[in-house]
Amino acid sequence: MKEEQANWEFQQIFSDAVKIRTISDVPLGVFLSGGIDSSAVVAFMTRSYSGKVRTFSVGFADEIDERPFARMVAERYNTDHTELYVDQKIEDTVLDVLNYYDEPFGDSSSIPSYLISKEARRHVKVILTGDGGDELFAGYDTYVNQKYQLFDRVSSRLYHEVGKAILKLSGIDIAAWVFPKRSWSYAYAHWHVLRSYYSEEEIQHLLPVQGGFIKRFFSENKWLDVASEDALSMAYSYDLNWYLPDDLLKKIDMASMFASLECRAPFLDHRLVEFSLKIPPHMKVKNDITKYILKQALKEYLPNEILKRTKTGFGAPIESWMRNQLREVIFDFILPGCKLESLVPREAINEALNRVYSVSRCKDYRTPYKLWLLFVLEVWMRRYSS
Numbered sequence: 105m106k107e108e109q110a111n112w113e114f115q116q117i118f119s120d121a122v123k124i125r126t127i128s129d130v131p132l133g134v135f136l137s138g139g140i141d142s143s144a145v146v147a148f149m150t151r152s153y154s155g156k157v158r159t160f161s162v163g164f165a166d167e168i169d170e171r172p173f174a175r176m177v178a179e180r181y182n183t184d185h186t187e188l189y190v191d192q193k194i195e196d197t198v199l200d201v202l203n204y205y206d207e208p209f210g211d212s213s214s215i216p217s218y219l220i221s222k223e224a225r226r227h228v229k230v231i232l233t234g235d236g237g238d239e240l241f242a243g244y245d246t247y248v249n250q251k252y253q254l255f256d257r258v259s260s261r262l263y264h265e266v267g268k269a270i271l272k273l274s275g276i277d278i279a280a281w282v283f284p285k286r287s288w289s290y291a292y293a294h295w296h297v298l299r300s301y302y303s304e305e306e307i308q309h310l311l312p313v314q315g316g317f318i319k320r321f322f323s324e325n326k327w328l329d330v331a332s333e334d335a336l337s338m339a340y341s342y343d344l345n346w347y348l349p350d351d352l353l354k355k356i357d358m359a360s361m362f363a364s365l366e367c368r369a370p371f372l373d374h375r376l377v378e379f380s381l382k383i384p385p386h387m388k389v390k391n392d393i394t395k396y397i398l399k400q401a402l403k404e405y406l407p408n409e410i411l412k413r414t415k416t417g418f419g420a421p422i423e424s425w426m427r428n429q430l431r432e433v434i435f436d437f438i439l440p441g442c443k444l445e446s447l448v449p450r451e452a453i454n455e456a457l458n459r460v461y462s463v464s465r466c467k468d469y470r471t472p473y474k475l476w477l478l479f480v481l482e483v484w485m486r487r488y489s490s
């Protein structure tokens with residue numbers, strides 16, 4: 105597939121995917137984060153939607169605030185824009201959201217997803233989202249490193265450094281030309297580490313489970329086959345099989361329904377899914393540029409500040425919350441005698457607490473999330489276990 109053909113085909117399919125999802129007899133709008141995907145939805149919606157497009161974005165007082173980028177797109181397309189700035193105490197909201205989910209759901213972005221859904225529901229009943237764009241068209245920065253994964257850490261690092269040097273000197277993307285068509289187990293293990301907070305060994309330390317259970321689960325429960333077997337395709341397959349449906353879509357479906365809001369995802373139109381699977385893996389991450397095809401196709405529609413900005417994950421400032429607004433709640437919930445102790449040894453719980461609260465700031469981003477997951481499990485157990 106040539107780039108020009110891919111650009112044209114994307115525009116045709118995406119334009120119709122957005123258009124048919126604006127058919128509604130109730131008010132509708134768009135969740136606008138200021139990223140490429142939601143901005144693309146706004147850009148194409150303004151071409152076919154008869155009314156003025158309503159857009160909604162959220163920012164946090166602590167550290168996560170993409171509102172300036174969302175505002176840039178809203179101004180370009182003259183949308184009726186609403187911003188939610190979260191600086192109030194959120195203890196009750198966190199517990200309400202965690203209790204609403206019917207499983208111990210650990211994605212922290214469920215909290216801002218509910219907050220922006222609640223705000224949007226005051227104005228509209230249907231929302232379009234950019235969900236699926238990152239997984240279908242390779243939007244995560246970690247995909248760049250993934251494409252250089254070979255036999256082990258040393259060979260992968262060497263391949264990456266050589267690839268970067270050649271790309272800088274000659275403009276040639278070596279990985280697109282000299283790239284194994286079939287990856288080794290290290291490439292898959294590497295991606296799984298990036299998608300996990302706890303390693304299998306750490307889980308075995310916490311829970312009475314057998315070794316190898318994670319590998320068995322992912323090998324036996326794949327629902328979508330990706331034809332290519334290179335390192336990038338392995339990552340795409342993982343995200344399409346598990347990360348997107350079991351995390352991202354579960355999160356937005358539950359959070360929006362909690363606010364009585366319907367969400368529609370143009371990027372998940374079956375025609376776009378099928379189209380994305382036809383694109384060669386290295387055309388999605390070309391010259392170490394993520395979402396290469398999408399960015400090329402959207403050059404006429406989005407400003408460079410949006411197309412070239414560093415991706416920011418949509419989530420909550422968990423470490424800041426745990427040190428401040430949620431500190432008392434967390435200690436109340438996982439005190440000695442909590443339900444969590446029926447599964448997790450007390451010393452492991454204390455260790456998780458200590459790793460967060462004995463330092464002024466965690467060096468590893470996983471550390472506060474490990475404690476967050478234990479807290480989420482305790483909240484769920486109090487509601488659902490006898």
